[in-house]
Amino acid sequence: MDLSDLSASRINLMSKCARAYRYAHIDRIPEPQEGAKKIFGSVVHVGVQRWYESGRYQTEPLSKYVDACWWEVLPRDVAIALRHCIAAELGTHNLLQLIKISRPDIKQPTATKDYQKSQQFRSFLDAQDELTVASGRCEEIRWTSDENAHQAYVKSMAIADQLQRLWQDKPAPIAVEREVWFDFAGLRIHGFIDQIRQDPDEHGEVRVRGVDIKTGRNELTQLEAFVQVFLYHYGCMMDETLPTPERWGFLIARRGCKMQELQVDVERHAPLAEKIIHSVRRRVEAEDWAPSFGYWCKSCGFRQLCESEIGFWEFGQDTATLDLETDRVAA
Numbered sequence: 001m002d003l004s005d006l007s008a009s010r011i012n013l014m015s016k017c018a019r020a021y022r023y024a025h026i027d028r029i030p031e032p033q034e035g036a037k038k039i040f041g042s043v044v045h046v047g048v049q050r051w052y053e054s055g056r057y058q059t060e061p062l063s064k065y066v067d068a069c070w071w072e073v074l075p076r077d078v079a080i081a082l083r084h085c086i087a088a089e090l091g092t093h094n095l096l097q098l099i100k101i102s103r104p105d106i107k108q109p110t111a112t113k114d115y116q117k118s119q120q121f122r123s124f125l126d127a128q129d130e131l132t133v134a135s136g137r138c139e140e141i142r143w144t145s146d147e148n149a150h151q152a153y154v155k156s157m158a159i160a161d162q163l164q165r166l167w168q169d170k171p172a173p174i175a176v177e178r179e180v181w182f183d184f185a186g187l188r189i190h191g192f193i194d195q196i197r198q199d200p201d202e203h204g205e206v207r208v209r210g211v212d213i214k215t216g217r218n219e220l221t222q223l224e225a226f227v228q229v230f231l232y233h234y235g236c237m238m239d240e241t242l243p244t245p246e247r248w249g250f251l252i253a254r255r256g257c258k259m260q261e262l263q264v265d266v267e268r269h270a271p272l273a274e275k276i277i278h279s280v281r282r283r284v285e286a287e288d289w290a291p292s293f294g295y296w297c298k299s300c301g302f303r304q305l306c307e308s309e310i311g312f313w314e315f316g317q318d319t320a321t322l323d324l325e326t327d328r329v330a331a
């Protein structure tokens with residue numbers, strides 16, 4: 001197994017559960033709900049990136065860019081499927097909404113005149129074959145049981161509004177979606193830093209902060225947060241083109257865009273990070289894919305597969321902790 005290119009997220013997955021790592025990166029089994037997670041993460045991240053790259057972030061709504069991403073970053077048939085889902089959710093009796101969705105270029109549709117145009121361009125109701133295929137593709141995306149495409153779309157719009165309120169009057173970030181490569185603990189590591197910002201704080205002092213937008217439904221474990229922030233911080237230190245942030249923040253998008261702040265003390269934290277990475281390396285080299293049970297199992301996309309392979313085990317170990325001596329998670 002090639003260890004020359006490890007990302008912070010792979011290290012994190014391996015630290016959390018080697019079995020899940022094996023399924024995802026050795027067996028390359030697509031995680032059933034991965035599609036929905038990736039789509040939601042992409043539309044928010046790419047939308048923010050394009051908003052800043054447009055140079056018009058101070059005057060234009062972020063939702064415009066996030067909305068465009070729903071249709072642009074997805075494969076065409078998935079985009080059609082999502083439009084279909086949204087239309088179905090809204091109810092086809094809502095003709096004006098349907099026209100707005102099918103013809104975003106019609107700014108203020110009128111039911112009679114524009115309905116003809118929208119029918120000629122794309123008819124949700126008549127293009128049965130296409131929709132059948134598209135609906136199948138939409139099923140494959142496997143949204144979580146309590147969320148569908150329309151709800152995810154609406155949520156992404158709400159997040160866009162909150163991020164806009166947070167950032168529209170602030171200076172543009174120093175870096176957006178910046179890839180960093182660096183060597184640490186004998187490994188070549190890479191990762192994408194969402195943003196490095198230089199905003200004035202509540203006292204008017206300008207501070208350099210790294211920001212990571214989290215669009216997932218689950219909180220990071222303490223170990224995940226530690227590994228990610230330490231590696232990104234170290235990556236910035238090694239990159240001469242980037243300032244090293246004083247603090248880092250996880251912006252928890254699904255929870256009102258609250259910022260969870262952290263600070264890295266390289267001298268104090270490096271030995272611990274090294275220990276975690278050496279442990280990951282040893283286990284990958286030894287092909288030790290033992291499962292680590294914890295509360296994360298509840299949301300693991302491989303849970304069914306894992307359960308069927310292992311035969312019997314119990315969920316609900318909410319008090320799981322990482323034992324750094326044994327590198328295992330104990331309940």
Ligand code: SF4
Nearest residue numbers: 017020291297300306
């Ligand atoms: S269900 Fe739990 S133990 Fe099994 S692969 Fe997923 S995270 Fe690991």
